[in-house]
Amino acid sequence: MSVRNVLFIMCDQLRRDHLGCYGHPTLRTRNIDALAARGVRFDNAFVTSGVCGPSRMSFYTGRYVSSHGATWNRVPLSIGEITLGEYLKDGGLALALAGKTHVMPDSANLKRLHLDGGAELETLLRSGHFVEVDRHDGHHAEPRSPYADWLRAQGYDSADPWTDYVISAQTPDGEVVSGWHMRNAGLPARVAEPHSETAYTVDRAMDYIGARGDDPWVLHLSLVKPHWPYIAPAPYHAAYSLDDCLPLNRDDVELEHPHPVLDAYRTQEECANFMRKEVSDTVRPAYQGLIQQIDDRLGQLWELLERTGRWQDTLIVFTADHGDFLGDHWLGEKEQFYDTVQNVPLIVYDPSAQADATRGTADARMVSAVDVVPTVLDSLGMPVFDHRVEGRSLLDLTRARTDVWRGFVVSELDYGYRGARVALGRHPGECRAWMVRDTRWKYVHWQGFRPQLFDLLNDPNEIHDLGEDPGHESVRAQMRGNLLDWFCTLKPRVTVTNEEVAAKTNVYKQAGVFFGVW
Amino acid sequence: MSVRNVLFIMCDQLRRDHLGCYGHPTLRTRNIDALAARGVRFDNAFVTSGVCGPSRMSFYTGRYVSSHGATWNRVPLSIGEITLGEYLKDGGLALALAGKTHVMPDSANLKRLHLDGGAELETLLRSGHFVEVDRHDGHHAEPRSPYADWLRAQGYDSADPWTDYVISAQTPDGEVVSGWHMRNAGLPARVAEPHSETAYTVDRAMDYIGARGDDPWVLHLSLVKPHWPYIAPAPYHAAYSLDDCLPLNRDDVELEHPHPVLDAYRTQEECANFMRKEVSDTVRPAYQGLIQQIDDRLGQLWELLERTGRWQDTLIVFTADHGDFLGDHWLGEKEQFYDTVQNVPLIVYDPSAQADATRGTADARMVSAVDVVPTVLDSLGMPVFDHRVEGRSLLDLTRARTDVWRGFVVSELDYGYRGARVALGRHPGECRAWMVRDTRWKYVHWQGFRPQLFDLLNDPNEIHDLGEDPGHESVRAQMRGNLLDWFCTLKPRVTVTNEEVAAKTNVYKQAGVFFGVW
Known part of the structure; x- marks a missing residue:
């Protein structure tokens, strides 16, 4: 059956190695695992930052x-950029949102x-063309959000119930x-699980899907967890013990001649604290509990899709915006x-x-966050706007349509x-850096500082930096060459499609311009 | 005296080696030469395309x-880009235009x-924030332009007087x-010199400067000549003979193993024709005549500046948007x-x-078209917006404020x-290419094709392509490294200034975000 709906699920700060x-x-992510069994699991999927x-x-x-220009969290996405929601809108569909986007409106432009002036267009531009069924960015107080109102309606009597209940605990x-204080990560949140962020956001997604009935939909279910604050509602706060957690991936040798950055x-503070074992020992079990809760709640969503027949006509993408060091490499955060x-x-x-033919398989090719937009558009039979979009449809891989794929991200x-x-x-x-990663090597090019290089074959844990070896x-030169090749493929010519260029190639004389004629 | 006005003069398709x-x-460009004697002549000034x-x-x-994205003539400048006129407008000044801009409005955005809807804002956005005192892009018929109306008022009775008179001749x-037919380049245009494009456009500039009186102004005088159609009004059509022209710079060896592009x-057609000597022999004298006319008309403008005291408080930039092969290297056009x-x-x-201290000197440092905007803003005491602007103020050189400058363009x-x-x-x-040029070497990096390399020291005429030598x-590797370095300095983060970043560095806790706290 052809794809009529798209469910694009993102978790925030979810490590890849924290899924079964x-x-x-030890993590019992049976629902996410079941999705992998029905689809393709990408083993070399990388974010762009x-x-x-x-x-x-x-x-x-x-x-x-380097193309969209929103180089860090607080940088607004330029009004000149087109998002998935706008492509879909032009195709007659809306991109609904339940949860987080982190879109910063380009207020200056x-x-x-x-x-x-507050018009509908401005609302869409401010939201990055998401239709916000419910937006909740998490990780800062949003006392006037729909979630806060809903919490108050459930009896959490507070001007800021997120701060006072959702991310608070009682000793x-x-x-x-x-x-906020990581020492409290092992305590249960003061919110009942059905009122927690994960439950609330999945419920909003389920409401939306249910309300659409047989009308097509595209939904971004964007969960703010397991991102900090690291605190889970009962019983998930106690779902795992330290014995269930992965060992820290770090080595004293990493501190001997560290890269300056x-x-x-x-x-x-976040790194200095995570360098202390008591911090990671306290946080990691709670982090696992938050993931367990996500998986359980997704199980309910899967059941809804089953009941409504949506497994037959819905493309599902499940991913994360990045991982979390949790003390690995003597680092915290990301x-x-x-x-x-x-x-x-x-x-x-x-x-x-x-x-x-690819159902239930793993694919080790180098794929990227930029591939999701063309995948969604392709699945719905829409053009992928290849004069702007720098990624490639993953349906080329799920449907085994190609043997040729990029060699690095x-x-x-x-x-x-x-x-x-x-x-x-x-x-x-002058604070920028670029990573080039292929199946064997990782090279990091720093503005103003020496590079880093890791041999993933002989040093899969990335302990030994060969940046000055x-x-x-020759490897570093090759990777710099790859980086230059990549820069050369970026797409700055966003105001004209390739089809328009092709249609207007060499049409001078038709336009009344006769240069070069003798 | 400090700078109160700016006169930014551009000629179209004017070769550097065609000025005294x-x-x-032989070219008698005494007025442009006089400007050089009063200012700084840059000997290594390069366009970006x-x-x-x-x-x-x-x-x-x-x-x-690669940053502004208008990669060719027909590509609209993205609405997300800010032009000199908009920077000046925010500073309370207008950027007046007499002549050509080639700005293509970003109609899609x-x-x-x-x-x-036709509002004032839209007009400015469509013009690239130039206030068009008189816009005349030349090189295609503009029968409903102010210039066409003015020609008709002078008695040139035609629906399209540019085509019928300005670029026509009588045998x-x-x-x-x-x-349009280059075989006619030696004939006088059917327009009287005072009614030709160069005279008209300089007159509009002089009218504007005169009308401003003592009010400050910034004017872009943008002449469409000596760009084709190559046809000059009398007496300039006969001002020079072939004996006065530079010898062709081309060698049979260039055709032996040519670069595929x-x-x-x-x-x-334009190259095939200019490969024939009769074509360049016919065009070059007329091309010199058009330059002679520009110089003579600029002399009148200099006199106006003298009469009104404007040499004391006006920054003048004189340049061209690129040169013209005229048969050199077996090429026509650019x-x-x-x-x-x-x-x-x-x-x-x-x-x-x-x-x-620098008056009348020549400066051989590598400067670029991107340096003009910061030069103009700097001269007026305005900020140079260094989170967007990729060039550097040339006042650093005219005022000898620095010894450190870029090494390549x-x-x-x-x-x-x-x-x-x-x-x-x-x-x-996939049709892009990048040139890296320092004082010794020129390297050209082609998408999908071998590179080019020229040794400017031993081969100043650029006859011997060392791209595969x-x-x-090692030279090519060094130049590729320079190109990578350049890509890394481009500025995609256009929606936030560096000052805003600095002011908001590490202000998480003040914003109620306490990540990484134990």
């Missing part, structure tokens, strides 16, 4: 960070263009403490270029009979907003 | 083609944003022939990466006393619209 289908030894905002803008535009001796990151953060889960369930970082910049004494405009100069 | 101050042996549209968009935005036996260009086209005249007259090409693309069987999206691999 990707090899976690290890930070929410820039990564998501690539997921939503199909373009790399809206004002510049006198589009700050055994009755003290109310904040989930990593060294600067490790002076920041941003840096280790696979822990950059290599994300990506499962594509394609209901088409053309995808039957690129991810980027702009740490201009980070304290590490100040520690390093850098100007905000004299024996690997 | 740049060494032409050897094509009008993309080159001009860099002159007007201060950004490289104007429509997308519902900005197609000795009375036949009216078209200046150049080979394809040479199959196109686009390709030889210095004939890429290295343009650039003279900066800075009235400030701080520039007295980059120019680009997208030949997707050209017949050469079809001849080569390429997709419109085994002895120069």
Whole structure:
């Protein structure tokens, strides 16, 4: 059957190695695993940046960070960029949202263009052309959001129920403490599980799908968890013990001659704390609990799809915007270029009979966040706008339509907003880095600092940085060449389609221009 | 005295070696030479593309083609781009235009944003924020333009006086022939010199300057000549003979193992014709006559500035958007990466006393079209918006404020619209090339084809392509490294200034976000 609906599920800060289908030894993610069994599990799926905002803008535009320009969380997406929602709208569909987008409106350009008057267009432009069934970005107080109103209606009596209940806990001796403090990660949140963020957001998605009936829909279910604050509602706060968690992936040798930028990151609070074992020991079980809750709630969504027959005509993409170090490599949070953060889960369930041959398989080809937009458009039979979109439809892989695929992916970082910049004494405009990753090597090109290089074959845990190793100069040169090739394929000519160029090739004389005539 | 006004003069398709101050042996460009004697003559000034549209968009935005995205003549400048006129407008000044801009309005985005209703804002957005005192793009019929109306008022009775008079001629036996046909280049145009494009446009500029009185102004005087159609009004059609022209710079060896893209260009009419000596012999004297006329008319403008005291408070930039092969290198027109086209005249007259030490000097540092916007803004004491603008103020050089300057420049090409693309069987999206030029070497990086390399020290005429020479691999690798470095300095983060980034660095907790806290 052909695809009529699309369900694009994103988790925030979910590590790939924290899913059963990707090899976690104890996490019981049976519903996500079941999706992988029905679709294709991509084992080399990379984000374009290890930070929410820039990564998501690539997921939503199909373009790399160097092209969409939203290089960090607080950077608005330029009004000149077109998102999936706008492509769908032009095709007669809406892109519904339940959960988080991290889209920052380009207020300066809206004002510049006198589009700050509150019209429907402005609303869409501000939201990145998501129709916000329910937007909830999480990880900061949103006291006037629909979620906050709903919580109050459930009896959570507070001007800011997210802060006071959802991310707060109560100690055994009755003290109310904040989930912002990682020392409290093992306590149960003060919110009942059905009222937690994950439950609420999945419920909004299910409501939307149910309300659509047999009308086609495209929905972005964007869960803010397992992103910090690391605090899970009961019983998930206690679902796992430290014994169930992966061992820390870090080695003293990493601290011996550290890269200057990593060294600067490790002076920041989130890294300094995660370098202490008690921090990761406390956080990791709660992080696993949050994932377990997501999987359980997705099970209910799968049942809805089953009851309504939607498995037959719905493309499902499941992924994350990046991972979480949780102390690996002596780092907390994300941003840096280790696979822990950059290599994300990506499962594509394609209901088409053309995808039957790949059902339940794993694919190790190098795929990227930029591939999601063309995948969605392709699945719905829409054009993929290849003068703008820099990714490629993954249906080429699920439907085995090609043997030719890219050999490497690129991810980027702009740490201009980070304290590490100040520690390093850098100007905000010179804090960028690019990772080139193929199946064997990872090369990181830093503005103003030496490169990094890891041999994924002989050092899969990325402990030994060969960025200055004299024996690997030829590898680094090859990877720099790949990076240059990549820059050359970016698509700045966004105002004219390739079809228009082809139609107007060499049409001077028809336009009354006769240059070069003797 | 400080700068109060700016006069930014551009000629279209004017070769650097066709000015006396740049060494032409016979051309009598005494007024342009006088400007050089009062200012700084830049000997290594390069455009960002050897094509009008993309080159001009860099002159007007201060950004490289890979950033502004208008990769060829017909590509609209994205509504997300900010031009000099908009920067000036925000600073309370208008950017007046007399002549050509080649700005193509981004109609698709104007429509997308519902900005197609004819308001003042739309007019400015369509014109690239030029206030069009008189726009005349030349080189195609503009029968409903102010220039056409004015010609009719002078008695040129025609629905299209440009086609019928300005670019037409009469043979000795009375036949009216078209200046589009280069065989007619030696005939006088059917328009009297005071009614020709150059005279008309300079007059409009002088009217504007005169009307401003003592009010400050910024004016772009943008002459469409000596661009084709190559036909000059009397007496300039006969001002020079072939003996006065530069010898052809071309060698049979260039045709022996030509680069595939150049080979394809040479199959196109303009190149095939200019490969015939009778064509260049006919066109070159007329081309020199058009330049002579420009210089004479600029002399009148200089006199106006003298009479009104404007030499004391006006910054003057004189340049061209690219050169013209005129048969050199067996090529006609432009686009390709030889210095004939890429290295343009650039003279900066800075009235400030701080520039007295450099007055009348030549500067051989590598400067670029992207430097003009920051130069103009800097001269007026305005911010240069260094999160967007990729060039640097040339006042750093005229006022000797620095010893540190860039070591190379980059120019680009997208030949997707050209017949050469079809001849080569390429997709419109894979027709790009990048030139890296330092004082010694020129390297051209082609999508899908071998590179080119020229040794400017030992081969200043660029006859011997070392793009595949085994002895120069290290040079090519170095130039590829420079190109990668350049890509890494482009500025995609256009929606937030560097100052805003600095002000918001590490302000999580103040914003109520407490990640990484134990």
